[in-house]
Amino acid sequence: MTGEEPDTPLAFLRARSGIILFVGLASGIGLLVWALIAPSGAVGAGWAIGLVFWLSIALGSMGLLAMHAVTGGRWRGTLWPAVAPAAASLPAFGLLALPLLAAVPLIYPWFTDPSQAGHLEVVSLYLNLPGFAARSALAIIGWSVIALVLLGRRPHPLFGIFGLLFYLVMITIIGVDWVLSVEPRFRSSDYGGLLFVTQLLAALAWAAALRTAPAGHAGAAGDLGAMMLAAALGAAYLGFVQYLVIWYGDLPSKAEWFILRWSPGWVWLEGISLALSVFLPFGALLARRIRQSPTALMHIGACVLAGILAHYIWFIAPPHGFAALAAAVLGVLAVGGLWVGLAYGPIAARLVSVSHAGEAVHGG
Template sequence: MADALARGWLLAWIVWSMIPIGSLVWVMIHAVTGGRWGDALAPALRPATALVPLAALTFLGIAATLPALYPWAADPGRVKADVARLYLNPVGFDLRAGLALAGWSGLALLVLTGRCTRLVAGLGLAFYGFSLSLVAVDWILSVEPAYVSSAFAADIALHQMLAALAWAALVGVPGRDGQRTGDLAQLILATLLGVLYMGLMAYVVAWYGDLPSKAAWYLKRGEGTWRAVLLAAFVAGGLVPFGMLLFSAVRRSAALLRAVGVLVLVGLALHLAWTLLPAYGDGAGAAAAAGLAGLAVLALLSRRAARFTTRTFADASAPESRHA
């Protein structure tokens, strides 16, 4: 039971944290590039960005249960001796996670206090790219350390950015300007295509590489229930939203865009479950159930944290808008 709770919390945290971290990325991108889209999405993205420190705090539940989550933490002999000594060990894992989450939390605070200048945002994006290239592998891929993918961090970055946009669609863009919803819809469409492309190319590269470790990873996720989960993720989170966004009536309707946001978030959650949980074999079902409970807990904590940050930073000046 304890292992299932720990694994469920890992899944819930990864799914939930994509929204605040992705929101931070979009806010920094807007600080660098400007444009009306960022001003329109700010009422949704800035409050979500405020939850990045909460993501850092709730990560402690993962750091405290590493042996239940990762085979290399339970038995260092599961990986090569030099890998265990130099990289995949609890101290290194915690240091990399702490560096990334502390850095992202600091950037979020700069955003909330109106101090995220173009230079800060540019440096912040560079730091985000570097740190994510480490922790994405740590947090997700290392549940099966034999499988590696050089493009995995970029894939997770797109997942985070897509989750933030889907959340903005769900919350709704203020005002009745169809152009604002159109901008959001086009951003969702472009990022969704990026997620689908990265997933397909990773599979194609693994297929043509014909390496046993990669083949075993995909074969485990291509059987029985997991095949159905992947199909549901593709249809609900990819195919249907993509088809909907091809119609201008959907792109200009806040209500229909909310439906797109819900579908995308469900699809992302299913895809992350498909990526992570098969590593736990027969315990995957219990971990999935615990993950749903973990999402409920994180949602409750998010509401309380959002109220606190709204009061704390209510008088902070937002960064100066720059229209394209």
């Protein structure tokens, strides 16, 4: 599969990459103007939401390539047109993360009020801007190098294992820094695993939404559908375990975190997230006919992505008020437009498809 059908969303992205890049740039400028006129945590949270969402697809794509290096299988050829450019573009997040660093004083309360972390030594030793920046740089550089190696011809299974371990360790750290430290008193030992599986689901849903499985190839679509179902169940299980542990612990700091997110307005976001990213794929993908239909997978994949986005908004936005919802729209358009325009534009797409066409045909 070196090319794609002319009427697929993937073909649309490649044909309109310049326009998409312009939309991203315009949205980014809009968010910047907002920040200059009325600086607030909502603006920074909007960029953080967009960054975390689109990075999930790129990182999940790298994770899938690492899994294939370990297990092998024909499914790599099906996913390749979507996940290869996504993984190859990971270095771009080094630049896309710079606005997040600039907005740290607006987004994260530990910067201006260290006492909100609960323990001052936590701020002095861990939650500080130099450490935040250094960990972010290490993660993005490491992920980028791993992705580029995995995009080569037949990466060694041991490297795939190393890539998965590094991915899991660093996403646990970045999940605390970028997401959980919005409310630094809240801690979850399960969040890294949940984020890991959610990102794999995001990458699979992205491939499904771009309709990389060709029409008439029920086996290829069936593989993708089965993997989406497994990832959705895994994310649901880890999310339930996280909630159960927090509920059983009954700690005030964690109760406060949930009380805010269960308030009117915010609770509906998580309801939408569960409906779109858990119940829909679970209910629909159990049916073999739907699981093997590229068109059905395309619609389900788009819904799953919307559900994952709603989940990230539910995690990050509430401390900054409902204005963060409007900022999130701009942030998703800005980061997404810039990333998609680069990842699926003529340069990156040609780099991946030409250099590794043989790998895509044979599935690794």
